[in-house]
Amino acid sequence: xxxxxxxxLIEAEARYLTSEQLDQLKAYVLGxxxxxxxxxxxxxxxxxxxxxxxxxxxxxxxNLSPQVVDLCRRHLLLLLRHSALAMLxxxxxxxxxxxxxxxxxxxxxxxxxxxxxxxxxxxxQELKDCLQxxxxxxxxxxxxxxxxxxxxxxxxxxx
Amino acid sequence: MAxxxxxxxxxxxxxxxxxxxxxxxxxxxxxxxxLESGLLESRHGDRLLxxxxxxxxxxxxxxxxxxxxxxxxxxxxxxxxWGKEFFRRFAQELSDYxxxxxxxxxxGLFLQSLKQAWKTHGWGLIDLDWTYKDQGVVVVSIRNSxxxxxxxxxxxxxxxxxxxxxxxxxxxxxxxxxxxxxQTTSEALGAKSNLFILTAANRLKEAExxxxxxxxxEQILEKVLQPAP
Numbered sequence: 001x002x003x004x005x006x007x008x009l010i011e012a013e014a015r016y017l018t019s020e021q022l023d024q025l026k027a028y029v030l031g032x033x034x035x036x037x038x039x040x041x042x043x044x045x046x047x048x049x050x051x052x053x054x055x056x057x058x059x060x061x062x063n064l065s066p067q068v069v070d071l072c073r074r075h076l077l078l079l080l081r082h083s084a085l086a087m088l089x090x091x092x093x094x095x096x097x098x099x100x101x102x103x104x105x106x107x108x109x110x111x112x113x114x115x116x117x118x119x120x121x122x123x124x125q126e127l128k129d130c131l132q133x134x135x136x137x138x139x140x141x142x143x144x145x146x147x148x149x150x151x152x153x154x155x156x157x158x159x
Numbered sequence: 160m161a162x163x164x165x166x167x168x169x170x171x172x173x174x175x176x177x178x179x180x181x182x183x184x185x186x187x188x189x190x191x192x193x194l195e196s197g198l199l200e201s202r203h204g205d206r207l208l209x210x211x212x213x214x215x216x217x218x219x220x221x222x223x224x225x226x227x228x229x230x231x232x233x234x235x236x237x238x239x240x241w242g243k244e245f246f247r248r249f250a251q252e253l254s255d256y257x258x259x260x261x262x263x264x265x266x267g268l269f270l271q272s273l274k275q276a277w278k279t280h281g282w283g284l285i286d287l288d289w290t291y292k293d294q295g296v297v298v299v300s301i302r303n304s305x306x307x308x309x310x311x312x313x314x315x316x317x318x319x320x321x322x323x324x325x326x327x328x329x330x331x332x333x334x335x336x337x338x339x340x341x342q343t344t345s346e347a348l349g350a351k352s353n354l355f356i357l358t359a360a361n362r363l364k365e366a367e368x369x370x371x372x373x374x375x376x377e378q379i380l381e382k383v384l385q386p387a388p
Contacts, residue, residue: 047173077179094187102182103276109267 003091028090035088038138041131042084049126050076056122061115071110072119075103079123083142095142100149107150120147183256184275203252207280215309219318231320231367238324244330245325250274280304282322283353294384295362298324299355302346310347314368318346319353326355341366343376356383 002010005028008021018023054073058064062071082099086092107116127136127143183189183202190207191200199207202363222230250261253272257264264272270287280303288298297355301307301322310318319342327340339360344350354376362383369379 046175050173074181075174078181082181082385097187098182098185100270102185102275105271109271116232139302 003089003093005133031090035090035138038131038135039084040087041135042080042139045130046077046080049123049130050080053095053119053123053126056116056126057115057119060122064115068110068112070116071112072115075106076119076123078103079143079146083139084148086142087139092142092145095146100146103146103150104153107151113151113153115149116150120151180257183252183272184279186279189279197207199335201248201252202257203248203249208258210305212305212309215306216311219309219311219314231318232319234318235324238321238326239328241321242325242328243332246329248285249273276304285306291380291384294360296356296380296383297330298380299340299357301353302351304353307346309354310345312347314347317348317353318344319355322353323355328358330357339363339366341370341379343370343374343379356380358383 005025008017008024012021050073053076054069057072058069078099082095086094103141107113124143124147126135127140166301179215189202190196191202193200194200199209201207218234219230222233226233249272253264253269254261257268261269274285277283283301283385286300288300291298301319304319304322306319307317316371323340323342325366327338331338337360339362340355340357341363342353342380344352344354346353356363356379366379366383369382374382
């Protein structure tokens with residue numbers, strides 16, 4: 001599957017880009033510095049955000065097995081890293097293909113829906129605490145999209 | 160890949176440059192093509208082959224024309240060779256990726272990787288039903304199978320001998336036991352999914368004749384589950 005940007009370039013084969021497409025391309029390029037800034041902020045803040053989420057999670061749910069905590073840690077890292085890349089490249093398809101399909105299966109297999117309801121709420125809070133409001137709005141829709149997809153498995157509303 | 164420490168094993172690290180191991184078989188990462196040379200490769204560097212539907216159809220009809228009833232045996236035998244190779248490749252890919260032998264992989268991870276591998280190779284959605292595992296029987300379901308979709312319409316029984324052979328050998332290699340596999344329903348005949356019963360070879364000796372006689376999946380499963388006299 002190609003990204004929307006690649007798709008646009010494929011469609012423009014042997015013709016000029018339309019004004020609309022040029023505007024899209026311009027927006028993509030102009031938005032790059034800001035997206036790169038947010039990407040860096042996420043990379044630097046990852047350890048803190050994920051670490052604190054896990055601490056808070058274990059406080060709220062003290063009976064979680066080490067295996068489940070480890071799975072949560074891995075999933076939070078995957079969630080953040082894939083969302084960051086999808087944000088940077090403005091390619092949401094990447095989430096579905098590389099992340100949601102995989103995590104869905106593990107959430108179902110290990111029956112993690114209840115844990116994730118809590119973990120997702122805590123993680124959203126951490127994002128809010130760690131990022132500036134101007135940064136948060138870049139990454140939040142993507143994180144929320146993945147969380148909504150995972151929580152939809154159990155019919156629970158997304159955090 | 161080889162010089163990084165993975166985060167898969169519960170280490171507490173958060174190094175942003177250490178990969179978190181997850182879906183090895185994500186299609187956009189696993190399938191690599193080179194237009195220049197016209198080659199398809201896996202991320203492991205193994206060659207892949209794209210089979211056009213016309214070829215799949217021709218394999219069914221050509222084999223039937225050339226060999227008649229023996230077509231089933233030929234297909235099953237091909238499936239067995241394919242299964243052997245696929246298992247070798249799967250085991251190598253996963254143990255290289257996770258840096259431990261296949262036998263030490265967590266069961267959940269292992270099964271999920273199998274499902275993803277199946278899907279990414281374009282063979283459909285595979286699911287394993289462990290309900291009868293204590294009786295030594297696993298029911299495998301495959302939906303959206305390209306092999307069922309290419310079955311010529313004049314066949315009135317499930318023809319997935321290729322997949323049956325593949326599954327039998329794959330699981331034989333995995334468990335070290337002599338397993339066989341019989342297909343009991345087919346999407347080509349209007350079923351919701353292709354069902355396969357997988358168990359010890361000696362328990363399925365009669366199974367193909369039961370399918371020929373038109374027995375349903377449930378009837379065949381019941382016969383297989385009956386204790387040997």
